[in-house]
Amino acid sequence: MDDLCDLLDLFIMEFIISPRLALYNYSAQMDDEEKIKVALRHLSTCGKHVDNQKNGKSKFRALAYIEEGNKKFESLFREDLLEIYTKAAMYAEIGSNELARAYGNRSAHLYTSGLYEDALIDIERALAIGYNDDTKTKLYVRRAKCLFVLKKEMSPEIEEALSDARKWLDKMKEADKKYMTKILDKFPEGLLNKTPFKKYDYNALLPEPPQDNPKIPGASGAIELKYSDQFGRHVVATRDINAGETIIVHRSYATVIDSKFSHKYCWNCCKRAWSGVPCHKCVEVIYCNETCRDKAWSEHHEIECKVISVITREKLDIYDLLALRLTAKAYKEAGSLKKLQEKIRKIDSIDDPILKCLTNNRFDHTKYESVYSLWRHNTIDSDTALRLSLILCSLAATTNIFGEKILNSKQLLNNEEATFIGRLMLVNHEIASMNASKFSGDNNAGLALDPLWSLFNHSCDPETINMTPGNIMSLTAFQRLEKGQQVCINYDEPFFFAYIPNRRLLHKKFRFECECRACKECWAPDFFLKFPHCEAYTPAALMKKLGLSSIFGEFKKFGDMVNANDDTKVVLIPDLFRVLDFYLRVYGYPRVEIIEIKLILVHISSALSHKY
Ligand SMILES: C[S@@+](CC[C@H](N)C(=O)[O-])C[C@H]1O[C@@H](n2cnc3c(N)ncnc32)[C@H](O)[C@@H]1O
Structure with missing residues (x-):
């Protein structure tokens, strides 16, 4: 029981069996700094040291995955085989023969899956590392095949690959050679x-990021930030906004991928990493290419890498990971611990809730100021404080964040810098749990945090619809908004999906009384006004008047079309917004036809968000 993972298990067990025994001095009223100190003190009583050598790379595990992939090559689905070879690459030592084999074998599978460009990338990698001579012919033939399928004609490059393939024929076993x-x-x-x-x-389907708001980059000039005692910080329309207008398109400040999907999605940009490259050091993350890997290393992963090797990701809550990510990014962005402390002191000294979010007078969602200023409550429970203090211990033991590496949790207790980072981890955890949104695809594969997004208040009948593929957060007006009106998003599900008790639970989590019309008038999912029985007002007649008859027949099938990879119909979304706008102007609300169009738009946007 020498490593931190065992320690974590022990503490969590102790906590479950006897909370008082685990953290007898813990109280919800303490501030975050005291909470981290109590948790550290409790850890130090155990007197265990962190194993700072662990990184997880293992020749044997890499080989085992390669063997498993080879055995199951014919029988497994594409996704499963890609996963196996990607895991082999994650475990293989950098520059090793196992890594070359993992890439080489994965290229065969990428080829059979029709992912020719990715197969070419893996072939290059395998050859650059040094693929076995007796199988090099296969790689060169595969390269020639991929190039031919992509170009549909012979080329000097293909001739060269074929000639390379012939050069290595003699090294093959007789049967393979034949x-x-x-x-x-x-x-x-x-x-x-x-x-x-x-x-x-998905980028092709996202709207262009608005450029006309000098105070909030990436947001429409039609919104501004406001503060009131009733709503806290919130977003307001500065002019009338039409249905279908883009409000924001942002790359979120931070995203983390759930451990179940760590071999599938890029740890930097969240895109599907078909021919992913692993981290040089750990076995926990994958990147879609070397550029993403280097970017993530310099922006945050240098700090996280060892921590998530020491405390394996399965043992951490995904919000712990996001808290770690936010802390790592804040530290890297500031450039040093001292500068980060100065930055935090400065934000803490500003009382105005809007001013404290700004960097150089702008709300810049790429800067940590906009994230840190989201913190409002101190609600960390002892279980979370304990997990975060374990992360702090491993940060101290595996990085140079506090100068020298500190291997003993007792030493951390009297270290002011450690308490500062510990408190920041707690703050970041609270920010993450109150503001991060689960991003779609693969059953909530990860979490994303965009600070501007986090300043929109909630409505059960929102005026906006979001599309959040991967780490992109985009928001579009669902209906017309008038100048001065608050612009809200929906934190969970709109009223036409969510029953009132579920909505109450949501409000309880976020601690507010929802005052939207749907809540005030108790609209349940099946509550809407019936359409008047008059020929002139039927949806078909209205569509005809609007010159949109062709869509009306089709719009109910939109969801299926989107799911079936038929993106062509998605260009009709603006027409749906026009119809919605028209209905909302002419008829009372909620009305079945209006809800139906909203439902279709929600369905389309969620289907598009899921395909990244
Ligand atoms: C994600 S934050 C939104 C920004 C927040 N108003 C602020 O000042 O930072 C969520 C919090 O905003 C407040 N909030 C959200 N929707 C609200 C609403 N419809 N009415 C009142 N308060 C709301 C609640 O305090 C909630 O916990």
């Missing part, structure tokens, strides 16, 4: 009708 010679002789037989797998590019 087989490959046949393929080489018949090349490019059977390749003309192969088509590449169509990757989904």
Whole structure:
């Protein structure tokens, strides 16, 4: 029981069995700094040291994954095999033969899946590291095949790959040699009708980021931040906003991927990493390419890397990971611990809730000021404080954040810098749990935090609709908003999905009484006014008047079309907004037809958000 993971298990067990025993001095009324000290003191009584050597790379585990992939090559689904070879790459030592084999074998699978460009990337990587001589022919043939399928004609590059393939033929086993010679002789037989797998590019469907708000980059000039005692900070329309107008398009400040999906999505940009590269040091994360890996390293992963190796990700709450990410980014952004302390002191000294979010007079969602100023409550429970203090211990033991590495939790207790970072971790955890949104796809594969998004208040009948693929947060007006009106988002589900008791639970979590019309008038999901029985007012007649008859027949099928990868119909979204706008102007609300169009738009946006 020498490492921190065992310690974590022990403490969590102690806490569950006897909370008082685990943290007998803990009280909800303490401030965050006291809470971290109590948790550290409790840890130090155990007197254990952190194993700061652990990184998880293992030749044997890499080989085991390669063997498993090879055995199951014919029988497994594409996703499962990609996962196995990606895991092999994650465990393989950098520059090792196992890494070359993981890339080489994965390229075979990428090829059969129609991911030719990704297969070419893996082939290059495998050859650069040094692939086994007796199988090099296979790689060069695969390279020639990928190039041919992509270009549909011979080229000098393909000729070169074929000639390289022939060079290594003699190194192959006799049976393999015969087989490959046949393929080489018949090349490019059977390749003309192969088509590449169509990757989904959500960027193509997102609106352009608005550029006209000098105070809030990435937001529409039609909004501003306000503060009132009743609503706290909130967002207000500075002019009338039409249905379908873009309000914000942001890349969120921070995102983390759930451990179940860590081999699938890029730890930097959240995109699907088909031919992902692992971190040089740990086995916990994957990147879509080397550029993302280097960017993440310099912006945050240098700090997180060892911590998430020491305390394996399965043992951490995803909000702990986000708290760690926010702390790492804040530290890197400031450049030193001293500068970070100065920055925090400065924000703490500003009372005005809006001014304290600003950097150089602007609300800059890429700066930590905008994140830290979201903190409003001190609600960390002892269990979370304990987990965060374990993260703090491993930060001290595995990074140089406090100068020298500190291996003993007792030493941390009297270290003011450690208490400062510990408190910041608690604050960041609270910010994460109150403001982060689960991003869509693969059953909530991760969490994203955008500070501007976090300043929108909630409505059960929101005026806005969001699309949040990966780490992008975009918000569009759902209906017309008048100048001066508050612009809200929906924190969970709009009233037409959520029953009142569920909505109450949500308000309890966020501690407010919802005053939207849907709550005041107790609208349940099936509450809406019936459409008048008059020919002239039927949806079909209205659509005809608007010149949109062709869509009306189709709009109910939109959801299916989006799911079926048919993006062409999505261009009709603006027309749906026009219809919605028209209905909202002409008829009372809520009305079944209006809700139906809203439902379709919600469905489309969620389907699009899920495909990243
Ligand atoms: C994500 S924050 C939104 C920004 C927040 N108003 C602020 O000042 O930082 C969520 C908090 O805002 C407040 N809030 C959100 N929606 C609200 C509403 N409809 N009415 C009143 N307060 C609301 C609640 O205090 C809630 O915990």
